[in-house]
Amino acid sequence: MxxxxxxxxxxxxxxxxxxxxxxxxxxxxxxxNTAVFAEEASDQQLEESDQVVTVDASEYEVEEGDTAFDLLVRAIGEENVGYDDGQYGKFIHTINEVQAEGNYFWAFYVNRISAQTGADSFLVHEDDFLTFKLIDWTVESDSVDLEIVGIEEVQAYDYSFGFIEGATAFDLVKVVVGHDNLEYDVYDIGNFITGINGLTAEYPDYWSLVVNGESAQVGASDYLLTNEDLISFVFIENDSEDEGGDPGNSDEENPVTEEEIEAERVDPEVIQSAIDSATDYVLAGTIGDWNAIALKQAGKEVPSSYLEQVKETLRENEGQFRNITDYERVTLGILAAGGNPTNIEGYNLVEAIYNGELTRQGLNGVVYGLLALDSAGFETPDGAAWDRERMISHLLEAQNESGGWSWDGSSSADLDTTAMVITALAPHTSQTEVEQSVNEALRYIHNNAAQIDNSSTAAQVVIALATAGVEPNQPKDPSDSESTKFVDYLLSFQNDDGGFYWKDGYGSDSDPFSTDQAYRALVAYQLYANGEGSLYHLPLADGEVQHGLKEKDEITNPIKKEPVEPPEPVINDENDEKEIDSTNISESLDEGERLPDTxxxxxxxxxxxxxxxxxxxxxxxxxxxxxxxxxx
CATH class of the missing domain: 1.10.287 (Helix Hairpins)
Structure with missing residues (x-):
């Protein structure tokens, strides 16, 4: 070789x-090396904190003529604001070295509502809260519609208004109509609107907040906007020349006597039929807290899904609610479903009530706080922020000279609030002072009942009279012998589907809010007629009642998120060639995992x-x- x-x-x-x-x-x-580059690219993604810049005008000395652009420059420095001058003013494209590119732009919000002008055109007021947020214009954002319903004119805007988290109905109307066109009084519990676009509500008239055709149960400052809401501010005229009326002789045992009115019981079969129809309507939708109360007191079964949902919500919120009335309403609902609100998922909602800020939502917090404590005879410990005596005293002190109450404690009483307070105080009329107060309030309702023009107010009055032991089916106008009676009037709003609508002239379709109140009123009337107690008497069930709930160890924790396993690679054996289909893998990865190697x-x-x-x-x-x- x-x-x-x-x-x-x-x-x-x-x-x-x-x-x-x-x-x-x-x-x-x-x-x-490619994988390293991909990981480095993922680290360079824009942090959420870089996408939002806020400026609280109250922290700066706002001078006349200052614009939102001026305050932004003052807050972060001129060198950190990039903009172009155009036909319509300054167009901001960069904030804090974050430039808007492609589909993105820097949106401008005033009090969390999309501004109607550019930042360099909007004149700032000292109580404004400015937000600049980087958003993708191709992604649909949350928005609401607004209408202002005056005496003879309805101003409905042809376009929707964008908003971001935390925006309220008050923020909306303030931004849209303008600071100078909105009149309001400031209270500890929030802002009370008295005038919009020059139309001022003077006693006994008022501006009412209506959401999606339903009268709101909270003030405009407390109502958080939800996507696709229809927000209406409606001017309510009270035609009575003397809404307050004569408080009457508070020494009378019962100021509304059979001699003054001719009460006539509604046929029990008619009431039962109306309740059954309303039950069908309610059960066809999502069961809420008030629905659970009406179902329980009507002798119907509360679906187990209701209590399951309550527990899930408590776990998700860690036992916390935004409003005190949420604790109170949920407490009543839990009792109706057979649960124990003093120990549900480890939380004591009753304690949160008697140690809560009851006056933050006006009288509503105190009214439903008292109802919640009385519902099952809950005791308050020594040192509690609110015991029954304090709640009762607070309500008595808030009663005005007309004999009625207003939700914000002002002198302009209204029938809805007065009826709710009567409902709360009625179980305590063994106290002389409370008895006199309730009698004066009943006289107020008697004198002003002719003003009732919607199902919700009629429902609250029926509940109040039934709880106070007074025949609810009284004439709306005692001076007119042909006047429609309360319960008959309420039934006139019921539709064939079993639901109720709010008010003539505002649509006749059934809605959950109106149905909820009317349903409770019919049940309260039935309890009164049968001598079976009051609507909100909901004693604790004996023993531990699960009402169809899963065992504790079977309840799914909504907070815990199980990791998602990627699917097995798909092997393609055609032509003896093995190819891994990576498409399925990349599409199944959760957001936040490693970027693909691009x-x-x-x-x-x-x-x-x-x-x-x-x-x-x-x-x-x-x-x-x-x-x-x-x-x-």
């Missing part, structure tokens, strides 16, 4: 093997080429030298 030939062949074979190894190594190195391979390929070229040169030199040695 030719040793030199064998050596040359061996050398060439060795070089081929070495080049193959280097090629594989280079490709592997390239793939690792970094460029250009650098890696250049490195591989350079290495191969270098090896080739070295190999050429070695082979050349060996050839020269062979010739020698």
């Amino acid at each position: 030719d040793i030199k030939k064998w050596g040359g062949t061996k050398m060439r074979k060795w070089l081929h093997q070495m080049m193959a190894v280097l090629l594989v190594f280079s490709l592997f190195f390239g793939s690792v 970094a460029t391979n250009t650098f890696n390929l250049l490195m591989v080429g350079f290495v191969l070229l270098l090896i080739g040169v070295i190999a050429f030199v070695i082979m050349k030298r060996r050839a020269m040695m062979k010739e020698e």
Whole structure:
């Protein structure tokens, strides 16, 4: 064998093997390097905090003529605001070195409502809260519609108004109509609107907040906007020349006597039929807290799903609610469903009531706080922020000269609030002072009942009279013998589907809010007629009642999120070629996981080429030298 030939062949074979190894190594190195680049790219994603910049005008000395743009520059520095001057003013494209590119732009919000002008045109008031947020214009954002219903004119806007989290109905009307066109009084419990666009409500008239055709149970400052809401501010005229009326002789045992009114009981079969129809309507939808109360007191079964949902909500919110009335309403609902609100998912909602800020929502918090404590005879410990005596005293002190109450404690009494307070105080009329107060309030309702023009107010009055032990089916207008009676009037709002609508002239379709109140009123009337107690008497069930709930260890924790396993790669065996379908894997990964390897391979390929070229040169030199040695 030719040793030199064998050596040359061996050398060439060795070089081929070495080049193959280097090629594989280079490709592997390239793939690792690509992954590193992809991870670095994920770290460079925009943080959420970089997408929002807020400026609280109250923290700055706002001068006349200051714009939102001026305050932004003052807050973060002119060097951190990039903008272009255009036909319509300054167009902000960069804030704090974050530039809006592609589909993104810097949106401007005033009091969490999308501004109607540019930042350099909006004149700031000292109580404004400004927000600049980077958003994608191709993604639909939350919005609401607004209408202002005056005496003879309805101002409905042709476009919707965008908003961000935390915006209230008060924020909406203030931004849309303008600071100078909104009149309001400021109380500890919130802002009370007295005038819009020059139309001022003077006693006994008032502006009412209506949400999606339903009278709101909270003030405009407390109602948080929800996507696609229809927010209406409605001017309510009270035609009575003397709404307050004559408080009457508070020493009378019962100021509304049979001689003054002619009460006539509604046929029990008619009431039962109306309750059954309303039950069908309620059960066809989502069961709420008030629905649970009416179902329980009507002798119907409260679906187990209601209590399950309450427990899930408590777990998600860690036992916390935004409003005190939420604690009170949920407490009543839990009792109706057979649960124990003093120990549900480890939380004591009753304690949260008697140690809560009851006056933050006006009289509503105190009224329903008292109802919640009385519902099952809950005791308050020494040192509680609110005991029954304090609640009762607070309500008595808030009664005005007309004998009625207003939700904000002002002198302008209203029938709804007065009826709710009567309902709360009625169980305590064994106290002389409370009895006198309730009698004066009943006289107030008697004198002003003719003003009732909607199902919700009629329902509250029926509940109040039934709880106070007074025949609810009284004429709306005692001076008119042909006047419709309360319960008959309430039934006139019921539709064939079993639901109720709010008010004539505002749509006749059934809605959950109106149905809820009317349903409770019919049940309260039935309890009164049958001598079976009051609507909100909901004693604790004996023993631990689960009402269809799963066992404790079977309840799914909504907070815990199980990791999602990616599916197995799909192997394609066609033509004896095995290909891994990575599409399914990438689509199944949760948001926040590692980015796909999309970094460029250009650098890696250049490195591989350079290495191969270098090896080739070295190999050429070695082979050349060996050839020269062979010739020698």
